[in-house]
Amino acid sequence: MKKIPLLLMGCGGVGRQLLHHIIACRLLHSKLGVRLRVVGVCDSKSMVVAPDAFTTELDDDLLLQVCKVKSSGSSLQNLNNFGECKVFSSQDLARKVTDIATILGNSTGMALVDCSASSETIGVLSQAVDLGCCVVLANKKPLTSSLEYYDKLVSQPRRIRHESTVGAGLPVIASINRILSSGDPIYRIVGSLSGTLGFVMSEVEGGKPFSQVINAAKSLGYTEPDPRDDLSGMDVARKALILARLLGHHINLDSVKIESLYPVEMGPDVMPVEDFLVNGLPLLDKDIKNRIDKASSSGNVLRYVCLIEDSRYEVGIQELPRDSALGRLRGSDNVLEIYSRCYKTQPLVIQGAGAGNDTTAAGVLADILDIQDLFP
């Protein structure tokens, strides 16, 4: 049986769902001759690890307990007396992750899985690459920081997977990699790449207030931890940057033209997120409704569109015909049109659920299975 040691960073909506998927797939994976050995799980402050990363793992009862503790809003410290594990607190975290990566990286190998929404994981991920580990990301921040970090993370292409960073579980990165590796140059990508903003546009079209829809999107697990990451366009800009860099464009986030749906006075530096959700959002209801009604009166709809073409990198609202590919989108679906030599007149179109814990975690799990050949 092939064994893949795995350390999970981030135990929020996506991370917990990943643990549930791993447990639910035990039988399937054993038929495939693979076992995912979860050796550690950490959140922002603590980490729970197996007593000996070489020979032991966190068993499924303990993983379920991790999920239970985290979904109740408690700390992983509460697992101190539950089963065979050790719990470490904040100052030791990065060092402890690196210690495990050092032990396993050059022996059995290890998959370091980032389901956090933090930029603090970038250092440990890049060290893990040097230590011979694989990295699997749902977190977009490590790939959208400096070009130096990006180049480091992708320096061993067989050892990195990040399908869920764009379009959640949709096969966007894999499809682009296949097209590029066949020498077919991609010259234009256009799409709607935010589950949250897609959901918002179609629900507000249906008559619901913007503020209510954003809160619903948060409860459904579509938004980033702070929904302003979605509403500012920054989350889509990160996806645009990931795609542009995949196409070989050596650019940074400041090359992406971004349209925000809220004013600077409601930004994270000015207002705490709870304040924004309760008091800020309702102030935006009228303006968004007016914009949508105006488009509707001309038979159009509003969609938040991502465009990558030549040296144009733009994310923002566009008014589009209701019966266009993007105009027909409903709910949290994403759609992506890829134009290349082979897909010139008719683009390659990828469409489907583009956000949510289930599909995102499924994408992460498929990525982990995809690197199984690198493990003994």
Ligand SMILES: NC(=O)C1=CN([C@@H]2O[C@H](COP(=O)(O)OP(=O)(O)OC[C@H]3O[C@@H](n4cnc5c(N)ncnc54)[C@H](OP(=O)(O)O)[C@@H]3O)[C@@H](O)[C@H]2O)C=CC1
């Ligand atoms: N939801 C979706 O539809 C999609 C999400 N993604 C990406 O998946 C990631 C996770 O999203 P989601 O689960 O919704 O986010 P959550 O906010 O629910 O969870 C984030 C988790 O990361 C932990 N964390 C924060 N900082 C660190 C750190 N430095 N080291 C380790 N863990 C840390 C948090 O810890 P604590 O509990 O202590 O706060 C929390 O457990 C995000 O990057 C998001 O962009 C990608 C595609 C789709």
Ligand SMILES: N[C@@H](CC=O)C(=O)O
């Ligand atoms: N917040 C994101 C989640 C996926 O990346 C979105 O709404 O698309």
